[in-house]
Amino acid sequence: MAIELKMPALSPTMEEGTIARWLVKEGDTVSSGDILAEIETDKATMEFEAIDEGTVGKILVPEGTENVKVGTVIAVLAGEGEDVSEAAAAQATTSGEAEQQPEPAASSGEQEKSDDQKAAITPGKPKSEPKSDPAIPDGTNMASVTVREALRDAMAEEMRRDERVFVMGEEVAEYQGAYKVTQGLLEEFGPKRVIDTPITEYGFAGIGTGAAMGGLRPIVEFMTFNFAMQAIDHIVNSAAKTNYMSGGQMRCPVVFRGPNGAASRVGAQHSQNYGPWYASVPGLIVIAPYDSSDAKGLLKAAIRSEDPVVFLENELVYGRTFELPELDDHVLPIGKARIMREGTDVTIVSYSIGVGFALQAAEKLAEEGIEAEVIDLRTLRPLDKQTILESLAKTNRLVVAEEGWPTCSIASEVIAICMEEGFDHLDAPVLRVCNEDVPLPYAANLEKMALIDAPRIVEAVKKVCYV
């Protein structure tokens, strides 16, 4: 039977093109894979190849013809042992159909989605009840522990529990950690599981990510997250997207951790909060704890998670001491905010080092008769909207306090949520208190001016309370 060769589409959006060149002539025998013609559009050239064996019967559209519609029969091929003239004749009888466009196969992208479909795709899968922190049994001893020690203990406990867990990064082993977070790990677990890397962020982030794909549970420490910009490709493109792109087949249970945000007097390149960057990426979990209990409980949860986690610590908080329940296995739920202080007049939402400023502000405000509720988000992705909105429903006023730039920030996101889902509860516009919108300066006075502090939060709260 004669085979019709139709004008192919270079892309699903192409409608017509030019036959730039025929590379075969009538009577030529061709086999599968031979290039028959070159087809051009304004964007590209495509080689048009034979799929079947046969003899070129008739070329119906000569080279140089422009605006040939996709699907037009441009030549006829006679099959093996078939007469060429026969093929041409067969063509004549079928040419009526030739004008038909090939069915656009993947049309859903361009078509308006039906209401049915819209309903089906809203992420409204039955939400599991938000998990709350496990109750601490009566009589549990509360130890005073620094955030630094809490993080180290979390890693050590998980390494004892699971052979697959290991730590890698610059200076994590022999130097004991650039900020001493991995102190003592080398001694207990040896160089196989506590790996000093060269200064090669892109490379070792990729190796850590690949090791997670290969079934291990890597903890990749960045000396600070400023240097992870060189590695962000693996965090976003390799780690976050793999599970989705593989249809749930390939997991990537890696933890990227290290100090994030402004340190002290280290200048612009060493002082940035990447929370909003990572929190914008579907496929990642982003955690930014404030105190020792959360640092430990959430890092343990992060290491156990099947998903890739970005765990943002803060250098200025490492040395602070907080109460930590002495439990065998202190693991906290990811994705659940925590009410640090109850209040009725206004809600202050914050995370990481900002929580400290928010609590200071709340104390100050209490002296003036304003009872602020302070929420520590703890997890930036997925964000615990429910806790924010419930508090807003109670206080009707909200301020976001964030040690980071204001533009496209977590604060922006919280404000959007309040507008979209809490509008009816708002008695005042939501305000944000962030760092100034400049690269962080070095000079002590300018640095102080640029960074968030408690008095600025107090001021914003008074504004939303109209006092």
Add this chain to the structure above:
Amino acid sequence: MARTAKTRKTPAKSQQQGGPSDNSDFALHSLQEAFEKAKTYDASEDEMMEFYRQMLLIRRFEERAGQLYGLGLIGGFCHLYIGQEAVAIGLQSALDNDKDSVITGYRDHGHMLAYGIDPKVIMAELTGRQAGISKGKGGSMHMFSTEHKFYGGHGIVGAQVALGGGLALAHKYNEDGGLCLAYFGDGAANQGQVYETFNMASLWKLPIVFVIENNQYAMGTSTVRSSAETEFYRRGTAFRIPGMDVNGMDVLEVRAAAEVAFKHVREGNGPVLMELNTYRYRGHSMSDPAKYRTREEVQDVREHKDPIEGLKKVLVDKGKSEDDLKAIDKEIRKIVSEAADFSENSPEPEASELYTDVLVEEY
């Protein structure tokens, strides 16, 4: 202020290392030398027939993919492996599939077919269907089969090299005896992370075989226009990784080289860098300006170096009849046609799949 030049008394490098330098240099060439001694793999007739069959399957599959693209059934980027078949088949036939892992870039259909993964689920992924190996959510560039220890399918040029380093780290960590085969292109060979990975892989003696598929072009840029060192197998020298220069158009030569390289890695000696010289017949992806090389150049390779025709000749010389080979061709056409039909007729993913597989757990 004038400075007085000081004469530094630094010991010569070879003294610092405390070993005869020519000896360690020798290590960088030793694999090539071993390979030169027996450049053709002594394949049984059955093995050869199987190589032929597999290469032909890739060729026909890719031709069909190109056709489906032309019909609008495949969208986006679609990079065909036509011309490079001997590389994946020669190397992967030497793997221990119970232990070893493979990772590559976006030109990945051939590597999956080399594993014997069902062409139907690969083609259905290309057409974006629910039955595709990634449920239609990955597409041509993002396909995986953890069951076969095939780890993708990566769209960022060079990323698979560092990820492969991680897979190799896992092999070593778990002491499972496996190695990782990490493929990348001549263009990818200019990415910084490749050298970051070379350094760590060599430093930590990771069981990894780096494979540069030098098909002479990165999109429209020929190697001479992009690379100061176009002898890519030498690029591991600074990291003390031995290199091998292999004709990637001859499946028996590829396999012979694989034997030498894999043995070296399995014995715990750390990585090997193999340059497989090959050629891509088709455009970089489906839309390609086709202006950066001449048709004569392509035609010349097809006529004189084609890996499938080359092996066919060996088989005919060994007494295989044209009919035997035609029968294989027929069988493969059937497989590919069935895959194409399957990929056209199976349904697109359910709308509800949009939000699945973003995260593994619920929080």
